[in-house]
Amino acid sequence: MTLSPKDASQLTREFCGLAPIVPVLVIEDASTARPLAEALVAGGLPALEVTLRTPDALEAIRAMSGVPGGHVGAGTLITPEDVRAAKAAGAAFGVSPGATDELLAACEAEQLPLLPGAATATEAMRLLARGYEMLKFFPAEASGGAPALKAIGAPLPQITFCPTGGISPANAENYLSLSNVLCAGGSWVAPKDMIAAGNWDGIELLARQAAQLGGSA
Structure with missing residues (x-):
């Protein structure tokens, strides 16, 4: 049994709709994963993306998946092997910088909802066609920012986006104000120095501030 792209998109949309910001997390030490997730969820950001860029990433996903109220996804999915490992670690959804037929097929086979990446109208159209x-x-x-995304959205109103890459408190509202944007991905809510210091109260405060972006209550 496979997960259809339409159903996958609906599930991913539900995760993305939980808060205006999805924290993009690079976790070096899995022992910090659970308290980090607890702080972010307490601050109002329940959907979390753990990027598969460190040796501890999969263990971090395992730890975070047990946090009440949290929904942990695996980011930087590149290969079918990444997909299977993420699913086995307890990821509720996946995120990829781009999309290949092999990656999409693996996510559908593993029934892992995927947020696939696209930077151009052609890439978006190919994913929409699927x-x-x-x-x-x-x-x-780097792809033109909010003006570019607004322009892409004009002829493709069926598609909703989560912009990621270079998003900060200074420009997040530019994206969140667009009709084709549901949320944005950002790493500023979990600074490396705060994680290393175990400053969970500080991270919770950053999460609370981020949760208010885009007019969210």
């Missing part, structure tokens, strides 16, 4: 309607716009700032 049935994906909830996409990641990446790298957002």
Whole structure:
């Protein structure tokens, strides 16, 4: 049994709709994963993306998956092996910088909802043709920022985006104000120095501030 792209997009849309910001996390030490997730969830950011860029990433996903109220996804999915490992670690959804047929097929086979990346109208159209309607716009700032995403959205109103890459408190509202944007991915809510210091109260405060972006209550 496989997960259809349409159903995958609906599930991914639900995760993305939980808060205006999805924290993009690079975790060096899995022992910090659970308290980090607890701080972010307490601050109002329940959907979390753990990037598969460190040796401890999969263990971090395992630890975070047990946090009440949290929904942990695996980012930087590149290969079918990444997909299977992420699913086995307890990831509720996946995120990729781009999309290949092999990656999409693996996510569908593993029933892992995917937020696939696209940076151009052609890439977005190819994913839409397959049935994906909830996409990641990446790298957002390097690809033209909010003006580019607004322009892409004009002829493709069926697609909703989560822009990621270069998003900060200074420009997040530019994206969140667009009609084709549901949320944005950002790493500023979990600074490396705060994680290393175990400053969970500080991270919770950053999360609370981020949760207010885009007019969210």
